[in-house]
Amino acid sequence: MSVSSSMRSTSRDFLEVSSHNKDTSVWLCAERHGGIICVWRRMFFTSLDVPSSAFPLLTSLQAVAVRIHSTSLITVCCLYLPPNAIINQQDLNNLVDQLHAPLVILGDFNGHSTLWGSVKTNPRGRQIEQVLSDHCLCLLNNNEPTYFHEPTRSFHTLDLAICSPSLFPNLNLSVEKDLYNSDHFPVILSHDSDTGGKTFPPTYSYSRADWALFTQLAVIPDAMFKTERVDTAVQEVTNVLIAAADLSIPKVSSHSFQRYKPWWNTDCQTAYKNQRKLWGIFRRYPTTENLLAFKKAKANARRVKRQSQKQSWIRYVSSLTSSTSSKQLWKKVKAANGIYREFSFPILQTSNLVFSSPDEIANILGETFQSVSSTASYNSRFLEIKRQAERTPVNFSTRSFFPYNCNFTMTELKKALVQAHNTSPGPDGITYTMLRHLNPPQGAHLL
Numbered sequence: 001m002s003v004s005s006s007m008r009s010t011s012r013d014f015l016e017v018s019s020h021n022k023d024t025s026v027w028l029c030a031e032r033h034g035g036i037i038c039v040w041r042r043m044f045f046t047s048l049d050v051p052s053s054a055f056p057l058l059t060s061l062q063a064v065a066v067r068i069h070s071t072s073l074i075t076v077c078c079l080y081l082p083p084n085a086i087i088n089q090q091d092l093n094n095l096v097d098q099l100h101a102p103l104v105i106l107g108d109f110n111g112h113s114t115l116w117g118s119v120k121t122n123p124r125g126r127q128i129e130q131v132l133s134d135h136c137l138c139l140l141n142n143n144e145p146t147y148f149h150e151p152t153r154s155f156h157t158l159d160l161a162i163c164s165p166s167l168f169p170n171l172n173l174s175v176e177k178d179l180y181n182s183d184h185f186p187v188i189l190s191h192d193s194d195t196g197g198k199t200f201p202p203t204y205s206y207s208r209a210d211w212a213l214f215t216q217l218a219v220i221p222d223a224m225f226k227t228e229r230v231d232t233a234v235q236e237v238t239n240v241l242i243a244a245a246d247l248s249i250p251k252v253s254s255h256s257f258q259r260y261k262p263w264w265n266t267d268c269q270t271a272y273k274n275q276r277k278l279w280g281i282f283r284r285y286p287t288t289e290n291l292l293a294f295k296k297a298k299a300n301a302r303r304v305k306r307q308s309q310k311q312s313w314i315r316y317v318s319s320l321t322s323s324t325s326s327k328q329l330w331k332k333v334k335a336a337n338g339i340y341r342e343f344s345f346p347i348l349q350t351s352n353l354v355f356s357s358p359d360e361i362a363n364i365l366g367e368t369f370q371s372v373s374s375t376a377s378y379n380s381r382f383l384e385i386k387r388q389a390e391r392t393p394v395n396f397s398t399r400s401f402f403p404y405n406c407n408f409t410m411t412e413l414k415k416a417l418v419q420a421h422n423t424s425p426g427p428d429g430i431t432y433t434m435l436r437h438l439n440p441p442q443g444a445h446l447l
Contacts, residue, residue, distance in 0.1 A: 059095045061087070063107075067100070069354050074167070075100045079107035081124065089127055096135045102164040104171075105137075108184070109160050116157045117143030128160070138168040144175040146185050153286040159187050177283070178276055181298075202251040204431070209249040211437045217244035218438055220445045237446070238428045245434055262335055263305075263312035271301040408447050410440070 055065035055075060065077040077099055081087055099105070112118035113125030116139060121129075132139060139162055145155035161173050176186040224236045275297040282290040316332060324332075348355045348364050355364055375383060420432045435443070 055099075057095065057098055059091060059098070061091055061095055063095055065099060073100070075103040077103065077105045077107075079105055079109070081107070081109050081111070083110040083124075087124065087127060089130060092127065092131050093134060096131060096137075102167045104164075104167065104189070105160075105162040106187075106189070107160070108158055110158050111160075112156065115139065116141040116160060117145070118157060132162065136165065137162050138165055140168070140171055140173040140189070142173060146175055146187055148179060148183050148185070150183065153288075153291060155283075159184060161187065161189055178279060181302075202253055204245060204249040205252045206249065206433055211248070214244050214248040214434070215437055215439050217247060218434075218442055220442045222445070224445075238430060241430055241434055242428075245429075262316070263309040265308055267304050268301075268308050271297070271304040275301045410444060410447065413443060413447060 052066045052068040055067045055077075057063055057065055057077075062080040062082075063077055065075060068074050068076060077095070079095070096103075096105075109124065109128055111122060111124035111128045113121045113129055115121075115125070115129060118125065131137065139160065141157060141160055143157065145157050146159035147156045148154075149156060161171075163171055170191055172190050174188045174190070176188065179185060218241055220237055220240055224233055224240075275294070278290070278294040278297045282294045319332065320329065348361055350364065355361055371377065375386075378386070417432055417436050422431065422433060425431045435446075438446075
C-alpha cells in the first residue's frame with residue numbers, strides 16, 4: 001500500500017515501525033507542508049511475505065523507497081509532489097539516479113498531461129514527461145482518472161505509476177471505482193507472472209462429513225495384506241481411505257483468506273451497496289442532484305456502520321464471562337481487533353543473503369541441520385569416544401524379552417489416536433480424524 005499526502009510535520013524524519021504481529025513494516029518520511037507514508041504489507045508481487053528493507057535517499061523531495069525481494073530485487077519509491085511547490089528538474093533526475101533498477105515509482109505527482117489522459121499539459125506534466133524520456137521509463141497509467149475534485153465535480157489523473165522497461169510487460173494498473181471516503185481513487189498495481197507464490201489443494205471439511213458413510217466405505221480387505229511388497233499394500237490401503245473420504249467428506253477451496261469483520265451485517269451491505277450505486281450514477285451524470293443523493297447515501301452508510309460496530313461491541317463484551325477460557329478469550333480479542341493468522345513460508349537470512357522461495361528455504365534448513373549433526377561440530381574428545389564405540393559390532397539377535405519388541409495392540413492404537421492432535425496430513429492425505437472413524441476390524445488390519 002502506498003499513501004501520499006497523508007500527514008503534516010515540521011521536520012523530516014525517516015524510520016521503520018513494525019506492528020505487534022510482525023506482519024507489517026512501515027517506512028515513514030514526513031515533510032513540512034505535506035507528507036508521505038509507504039506501508040509494505042504482504043506484498044502483491046507474490047502471495048508470500050516478501051522481505052523488504054528501507055532504501056535511504058538523499059533528496060529534498062518528499063520521497064521514500066524500499067527494496068523488495070521477490071524473484072529479484074525491485075526498488076519501489078513513493079513520491080509526493082505538492083501542487084503549488086516549485087520542483088527542480090535536477091532534483092527529479094537525482095532521485096531517479098539513486099534508485100536501483102528495476103524500479104517502480106508511485107505517487108501523487110499533481111501534474112497534467114495528455115500522455116495520461118488530461119485535457120491539457122501543464123508545466124508539472126512536462127517535467128514528468130521529461131523524466132520519462134531522460135531515464136527511459138514506462139508509464140503504466142491507462143487514462144483512468146484517479147482524483148475527484150468536488151468543487152468543480154471533475155475527474156483528473158494525478159496519481160501515476162512509473163516503472164523500468166523490464167517490468168512493464170508484467171505489471172498492470174487498475175483504478176478502483178469507489179473513493180472510500182477520500183478524494184483519490186485507490187490504484188492497484190498487479191503482477192502477471194507467477195513468481196513462486198504458494199498454492200494449496202482443496203481441504204476436507206470435517207464439520208460437514210458423513211462419518212457413517214465413510215465408515216461403511218472404508219473397508220480394507222484381507223487380500224491387500226497378502227502381497228509381498230509392503231509399499232504396494234500401503235498404497236492400496238491409502239487408495240481405499242482416500243476414495244471413501246472423497247465420497248463422504250466435502251472439500252473446501254483453499255483460496256486466499258478473507259478477513260472477517262464481526263460487525264459487518266446485511267444492513268451494512270445494503271447501505272454500502274446503495275452508496276456505490278449512487279456513486280456510479282454520479283460518475284456518469286455529475287449533476288448537483290446526483291451529488292446530493294450520493295452524499296446522503298454515504299452519510300447513511302457511515303451511520304449504519306457505526307451503529308453496527310457499537311452493537312457488535314456490546315454483544316462481544318456480553319459474551320465474556322467468568323467461565324470463558326483463556327483460549328476463547330484471546331480468540332475473541334483477536335477477532336475484535338481484526339487479527340488473523342495466515343500461513344506464510346518463513347523468510348530466512350544468512351549473512352547478507354535473503355531466501356524466500358520454498359526450495360531455497362528447504363535447502364538452507366537441510367544444510368544447517370547437516371552442519372550441526374556432522375562430525376565437524378563435535379569436539380575431539382567426543383570424536384575419539386565415538387570412533388571406539390563404532391568399532392564394536394551391534395548384535396540384534398537376542399532371546400530376552402523386551403517390551404519394545406512386542407507387536408502394537410488395538411488399545412495402544414486407540415490411545416495414540418485419542419492423544420494425537422489434528423495436524424496437517426502427510427503426502428498421502430490421510431488424517432488422524434479419518435483413522436478415528438474406522439470400525440474396529442479395519443483398524444485391526446492397520447496393525
